[in-house]
Amino acid sequence: MIVKEWCMYCGECAGLCPRNLIEVRETSLIFHEEGCKDCRICIQICPVEALEK
Amino acid sequence: MIVTDVLVIGAGPAGSSAAKHAALNGAEVLMIDKKSEIGAPKRCGEGVSKEGLKKLRIEPNPRWVTKELSGVRMVSPNGTDVVLDDEKVKLPEAGYILERKVFDKYMAMDAGRAGVQIMIKTLATGIERDGDGIIVYAEHMGYSLKIQTKIVIAADGPESRVGRWAGLKTSMKPKNMESCAQFEMVNVEMEEPDCIEFHFGSVAPGGYAWIFPKGDDIANVGLGILNTVTDKTAYQHLLEFVDQCPATQNAQPVELNIGGDPVGGLIKELLADNILVVGDAAGMVNPLTGGGIASGMTGGLIAGEVAAKAIKNNDWSAKGMEEYKNRCQEEIGDSFKKYLKAKDYMLSLTDEELNTIAEAFRDSDFESINTTELLKKLVKISPKALLKLGKLF
Structure with missing residues (x-):
């Protein structure tokens, strides 16, 4: 997952990830992509379009 | 290894309330937060009801109240407005506009004064059951920590992972998560500067737009949308709203806030053995207004009292803490049902x-x-x- 520079680490993606794979830190996002099923919910719901596969 | 009776993860208003009331009732409490500053960045319109604060016995303080409101102005898509006066109509969220960065810190200070140990810049990274307790793994300023606790209170916001680590279904569905974007703006020219303002209709599909005055010509201008009913992002809708709304024609942004607001009502599983979930993580947000400060803090108060009682009774199983679920349902969940219908x-x-x-x-x-x-x-x-x-x- 590519996290764009303008990500604000709000965590909406983490709250909606059905597999609990996103870790929101103060100034970074960590995707545990090994369990990702490519549902792309995180990309679709980002309020500022900061995520890209 | 750090050892405590109760570990609260997340120092928002719900977490601080839980920590404070657990400590006041005799438990040894540690509260951790991943951020370096409690309360920042804000992710909220900052409105709270007078009644909500009163029930929590929190006296409004000029340090964190920026504006007292007298009513609500509701605006339809063509600009027709209905103004409801707080003195004539009982309104669920009319009350005060806060400065959350100060309020959240103040609530955490209250918890600290009640005896709670606080660690900031401390991120929970996993949990593991350990006999009848729990080990929480955490990181603090580059160091790994182990925290042994009897009870974890998960107050880690809408992005909650803690509840799910414990096997609870705390993840939200897109139809229950408002995607929000907000500017704090200056030069805002409101028709009713003492009222909060709601704008309904296609301006914010699946939600509404708001203008919450913070005194002088300053206001939070924001909106919440459902991604299931629009292809645009919350931020794109916000830009359009600001461009079209008469009150913001000369307004300038000084802050941008974004984030999810869980508006699906209380989650079904609020607790498990050793675990209580509170605040946004538990869906303690009014589904109609999106306001969650008072309800989250109420949930926190209940969680704190129940956790302390469980420690005294030496029983922190889900069954031993069942009171938490019942009280939350009675004090928060029941009213949410009618708000869900209204929404x-x-x-x-x-x-x-x-x-x-x-x-x-x-x-x-x-x-x-x-x-x-x-x-x-x-x-x-x-x-x-x-x-x-x-x-x-």
Whole structure:
């Protein structure tokens, strides 16, 4: 997952990830992509379009 | 290894409330937060009801109250407005606009004064059951930590992972998560500067837009949308709203806030052995207004009291803490059910129906009008809207 520079680490993606794979830190996002099923919910719901596969 | 009775993860208002009340009732409490500054960045319109604070016995403090409100102005898509006066109509969220960065810190300080140990810049990274307790793995300034605790109170916000680590279904569905974007702006010219303002209809699909005055010409201007009903992002809708709204024609942003607001009501599983979930993580957000400060803190208060009692009784199993679920349902969940229905009704209305209703009720005296008269008026102006209402109740 590519996290764009303008990500604000709000965590909406983490709250909606059905597999609990996103870790929101103060100034970074960590995707545990090994369990990702490519549902792309995180990309679709980002309020500022900061995520890209 | 750090050892404690109760570990609260997340130092928002719900977490601080839980920590404070657990400590006041005799438990040894540690509260951790991943951020370097409690309360920042804010992710909120900052409105809280007077009644909510009163119930929590929190005295409004000029340090964190930026504005006392006198009512609500509701604006339909064509600009027709209905103004409800707080003195005449009991409004669920009319009260104060806060400075959350100060308020959240102040609530954490309250917890600290009650005896809570606080660690900031401390991120929980996993949990593991350990006999009848729990080990929480955490990181603090580059160091790994192990925290042994009897009870974890998960107050880690809408992005909650802690509840899910414990096997609870705390993840939200997109239809239950409002995607929000907000500017704090200056030069905002409101028609009713003492009222919070809601704008309904296609301006914010699946939600509404708001202007919450913070005193002088400053206001939080934001909106919440459902991604399931629009292809645009919350930020794109916000830019359009600011561009079109008469109050923000000369306004300039000084802060941008974004984030999710869980509006699906209380989650079904609020607790497990050793675990209580509170605040946004538990869906303690009014589904109609999106406000979650007072309800989250109420949940926190209950969680704190129940956790302390469980420690005293030496029983922190889900069964031993069942009181938490029952009290939350009674004090928070039951009222949310009616707000959920009201929200569904609001979202079912078209722009045209919203305009018709606003025009009909524009000059109504809500103090003297009763429910029957409201319904009679509704059937007269928009039978379709009444039919939709009937389907919900």
